Amino acid sequence: MSKIYILHENDEWTNHLTKRLDELELPFETWHLDQGIVDLTAEPPEGVFYNRMSASSHTRNHRFAPELAGGVLSWLELYGRTVFNGSRALNLEISKVNQYTALERNGIQTPKTIGAVGRENIIEAAKRLGNIPFITKHNRAGKGLGVQLFYSIEGLEEYINGPDFEEPVDGITLIQQYIQAPEPFITRAEFVGGKFVYAVKVDTSEGFELCPADACRIDDLYCPVGEESGEAPMFEILNESEIDKEQISRYEAFLKDSGIDVAGIEFIRDVNGEVYTYDVNTNTNYNSDAEAKAEKYGMLELAKFLGNALEETKKIMN
Structure with a gap:
């Protein structure tokens, strides 16, 4: 069957x-x-x-x-x-280097990034980047793996040569321009079947290790999914009027060009209003509290999409 x-x-x-x-x-x-x-x-x-x-x-x-x-x-x-x-x-x-090159090829701006293998080369890459502050992250990542913020090369050297350095699973550490946002949040746009479903505003005041899923573990700590931060929820689905439709169209074109059908794309605006796209998650998950409030359900849309695709394949077979 x-x-x-x-x-x-x-x-x-x-x-x-x-x-x-x-x-x-x-x-x-x-x-x-x-x-x-x-x-x-x-x-x-x-x-x-x-x-x-x-x-x-x-x-x-x-x-x-x-x-x-x-x-x-x-x-x-x-x-x-x-x-x-x-x-x-x-x-x-499984490769942010591949993500960034694909995004840039489609005219989508990413933070300045240099990949390096080897501790000495990571330090050299940070010097070459020329941006202070900057962050490190793992090339094959997720769950904020390897994300650290540095305000000096000396701080990086201490981390790289110390006991807390996290070796990436594929060996590649990324050194990346730190984007300072005027307010502590990022936005994640969700797509099913290559088409936009909704965008969620994510409060970043708790730090870098963010995950919208209800089942999300970072080492031995649970990320505060659905918890209240002051009066505002950590995850909040935006209204249609708050969405830049031209930006969404660029993302949809990127997904089509890259052979991606389902994804969450994360971006941030700096103090000058410039948009930087820094993550494409093809294993995207959704936050139930935010969805219930907005009455929009990503997994339901995905299930419907897969069901429709199954019906189409049955027609072709018959």
Whole structure:
């Protein structure tokens, strides 16, 4: 029987989608790709395949899940299966260098960034960047991995040569221009089927390690999802009147050009009103409190999208 297949490595993040698929009475199966087999001698099953592989899988002891997912996606694409967030999307999910080059190729401004491998080269990259303050982050990341703010090269040297330095899983540390916003928030635009769904304002006053999902762990600490910060919620879905439609159109064109069907794109405005886009999350999650207040539901839209795609594939098969 033709069905929806979900490729992933984290049940906690996938359950929100499968509940919606159950509500819509859609047939589905989950493939947990922490480990497994890619049988190139066999033909894949019929259906629709949706990739939810995460760049932070190694933090859950699923070190090689992205590599296995890459092989599975290549196998599915070889046989012409309908795949959403396929191999091109995965390449961007697991590399911010790839994200930034793809964004810039589509005329979307990103913060000045230099990648480096090796501790001495990280320090040299910071000197070459020429921006104070600056931040570091991991190239294959998620959950704010490796994000540190520095106000001097000396501070970076102390961190790099000290016991607290976090080695990136792919070896690449990014040194990036720090964007100072006039107010402590960033915006995340959500897309399903390459089309805009909504944008959420995220309070950044608690720091860099931000995650909109209800099930979000950063080391042993829970991020304050849904908690109140003063009188304003940490996550708040914006009204249509607050959205820059031209910017959204540029993002949609970028997604189409990059082979990405489902994503959350994060951006920030500096004190001069310049917009910098700094993250593309193809394993996007949603905050239930913000959605309930706005009566907009990302996982429901995604489930409907996958259901419609399944119906289209059945028509073609018949």
